[in-house]
Amino acid sequence: MAIKPRILVTSAAGNTGLPTALQLREKGYPVRALVRSDDHRAKRLKDAGAEIFIGDQYSFADLRHAMEGVQRAYHCAPAAPNVLHFGSVFAVAAQEAKLEHVVMLGQWLADAQHPSVGTREVWLNEHVLNLLPDTTLTVNNVGWFAENYFWALESVAQLGILPMPLGDGTIRKNAPPSNEDIAAVNVAALIDPAAHAGKTYRPTGPELLSPNEIAAIMGKVLTRKVKYQNVSEALMLKALTVAGFGEMMPTQLCYYADEYRRGAFAVNAPTNAVRDLTGRDPEDFETIARRIVAMRPEAQRIAANKLKAIRNFARILTTSKVEPAAIERRRNHVLLKSPTFVGDSQAWRESHDPSAGYNSLQPHSKASSHPLVSDLVA
Numbered sequence: 156m157a158i159k160p161r162i163l164v165t166s167a168a169g170n171t172g173l174p175t176a177l178q179l180r181e182k183g184y185p186v187r188a189l190v191r192s193d194d195h196r197a198k199r200l201k202d203a204g205a206e207i208f209i210g211d212q213y214s215f216a217d218l219r220h221a222m223e224g225v226q227r228a229y230h231c232a233p234a235a236p237n238v239l240h241f242g243s244v245f246a247v248a249a250q251e252a253k254l255e256h257v258v259m260l261g262q263w264l265a266d267a268q269h270p271s272v273g274t275r276e277v278w279l280n281e282h283v284l285n286l287l288p289d290t291t292l293t294v295n296n297v298g299w300f301a302e303n304y305f306w307a308l309e310s311v312a313q314l315g316i317l318p319m320p321l322g323d324g325t326i327r328k329n330a331p332p333s334n335e336d337i338a339a340v341n342v343a344a345l346i347d348p349a350a351h352a353g354k355t356y357r358p359t360g361p362e363l364l365s366p367n368e369i370a371a372i373m374g375k376v377l378t379r380k381v382k383y384q385n386v387s388e389a390l391m392l393k394a395l396t397v398a399g400f401g402e403m404m405p406t407q408l409c410y411y412a413d414e415y416r417r418g419a420f421a422v423n424a425p426t427n428a429v430r431d432l433t434g435r436d437p438e439d440f441e442t443i444a445r446r447i448v449a450m451r452p453e454a455q456r457i458a459a460n461k462l463k464a465i466r467n468f469a470r471i472l473t474t475s476k477v478e479p480a481a482i483e484r485r486r487n488h489v490l491l492k493s494p495t496f497v498g499d500s501q502a503w504r505e506s507h508d509p510s511a512g513y514n515s516l517q518p519h520s521k522a523s524s525h526p527l528v529s530d531l532v533a
């Protein structure tokens with residue numbers, strides 16, 4: 156019987172890492188799950204048969220150790236500052252370990268000239284990983300996750316309002332993918348590098364939805380009326396501060412919300428990636444919403460939760476204004492003189508042209524090197 160390769164899953168307690176690790180275990184692959192703490196998520200992974208590695212993804216020593224005896228890996232930079240650091244540490248360790256194949260979580264918006272430093276760093280990571288001579292790469296360039304709408308679950312469930320700065324509520328601007336479908340694409344590429352090396356995928360949900368439709372589906376699942384409210388970025392920033400998001404992510408989210416309003420996530424969406432790689436249809440938003448709502452205590456309509464939601468709403472209104480430009484200057488974010496939103500980028504539009512298929516033109520042209528190496532040995 157063929158021996159299955161050992162697969163390292165980074166960010167294994169996160170949105171996409173957890174289902175990637177669990178789905179790989181369901182298929183019988185040995186999984187090393189890199190987490191940063193031994194909590195209930197680590198227990199879930201352990202119970203599924205994964206080997207737990209507690210480490211810091213900024214640390215080369217940890218990544219080097221985590222890759223010992225590993226043949227393939229899922230690289231997911233946490234939603235945290237210094238994405239380029241995560242990617243470079245991973246790349247150097249992967250090169251040393253001579254991994255045969257890596258699947259990387261990229262971004263739908265990834266472009267060299269993007270105004271978001273986080274997005275440019277994701278783009279750089281992709282290109283650095285693609286330079287590794289012994290390792291093939293598949294890139295999973297996902298857009299605005301379905302999960303993101305549930306950042307506002309407390310307000311949605313308790314107050315009946317989905318407040319987000321997504322612009323006109325009637326325009327269909329996103330086909331939100333589930334974490335499970337993003338993971339299923341990762342898994343397909345991890346277990347069959349020969350079929351997926353050198354390719355970029357853009358998984359989406361099954362249909363484009365407007366913010367009003369998303370609010371209506373959340374309302375159906377929660378059995379209450381939910382109204383989408385287009386709010387200012389200033390209010391979003393205050394809400395993220397109250398929710399404890401730190402400084403870095405909110406500055407980048409302003410760019411992503413801007414792209415959302417411009418319709419960038421609707422360009423050539425929905426895609427067939429989930430169906431093509433898994434042989435089944437992507438999950439629809441109602442299915443995703445039912446699963447998330449069932450897991451989250453703030454969705455329960457009880458007096459204590461409603462009181463908490465009202466208190467948090469008052470805290471948002473009284474929180475000091477957040478100045479993203481000042482934060483970016485203070486944190487020394489690399490800012491371009493002439494950044495380009497993706498809709499205005501010729502290179503990005505070409506890379507999102509469905510007629511180009513799944514073979515990125517450049518630089519993801521390497522096919523799987525491993526059958527070639529063994530061919531040479533034979």
Ligand SMILES: NC(=O)c1ccc[n+]([C@@H]2O[C@H](COP(=O)([O-])OP(=O)(O)OC[C@H]3O[C@@H](n4cnc5c(N)ncnc54)[C@H](OP(=O)(O)O)[C@@H]3O)[C@@H](O)[C@H]2O)c1
Nearest residue numbers: 166168169170171172191211212232233234297298299300
């Ligand atoms: N959300 C979107 O719409 C979207 C769209 C496209 C691409 N992306 C990409 O998605 C990526 C994030 O993926 P995700 O949402 O699956 O991950 P995630 O939920 O942010 O999970 C990251 C995990 O890594 C852990 N972590 C954080 N810092 C760490 C460190 N220094 N060392 C070790 N572990 C660390 C976190 O631990 P704790 O849980 O303990 O905090 C968390 O479990 C980002 O690179 C972003 O560019 C997101």
